[in-house]
Amino acid sequence: EVQLQESGPGLVKPSQSLSLTCSVTGYSITSNYWGWIRKFPGNKMEWMGYISYSGSTSYNPSLKSRISITRDTSKNQFFLQLNSVTTEDTATYYCARTIWYYFDYWGQGVMVTVSS
């Protein structure tokens, strides 16, 4: 069974970087696409980006140059880094397997608060 698990700090200071890890079991990240989605307070959902089986990436232009998604295939993990965070980046962050641009397996989510 495919399982995903996010991990990372729940509190980040403004202007700092947010770094999260998604650990995948039951499936290799060298197949398919692997993405990050966030849900803001108030229920708005935003696709942030993905990393492909080959390591190529695609990002939401709304995040401009702040975002980076990388991976470690030896550990079957992929990572999110979001730079220069503000309070508007407070959200629950999910990682998900992306099949033809929809999401069939999700992690349980990690709540990240940006506050000083």
Place this chain on the structure above:
Amino acid sequence: DIVLTQSPATLSVTPGESVSLSCRASQGISTSIHWYQQKSNESPRLLIKYASQSISGIPSRFSGSGSGTDFTLSINRVESEDFSVYYCQQSYSLPLTFGSGTKLEIK
């Protein structure tokens, strides 16, 4: 970006009723729409892919329809476990986008 408008924002129903949730796209997207259910404190669950294709393990009371700009998620005879938030998501073009959600609540 493709904007998805879901309506209504909240739908109050009695268990046993059948309901339809709407998702309208700002431009034609063929059948590139997918539906998710999110219960409180849980991660989203894929219900329907490509407008009407069923997903293994999802109860048959959930069905989807539509193409172009107008899409519908139908729940035949709502059960107590169905009260949650439902989202549509388009995969027609990047960036991938979601609707704002419809909350299904008990009347």
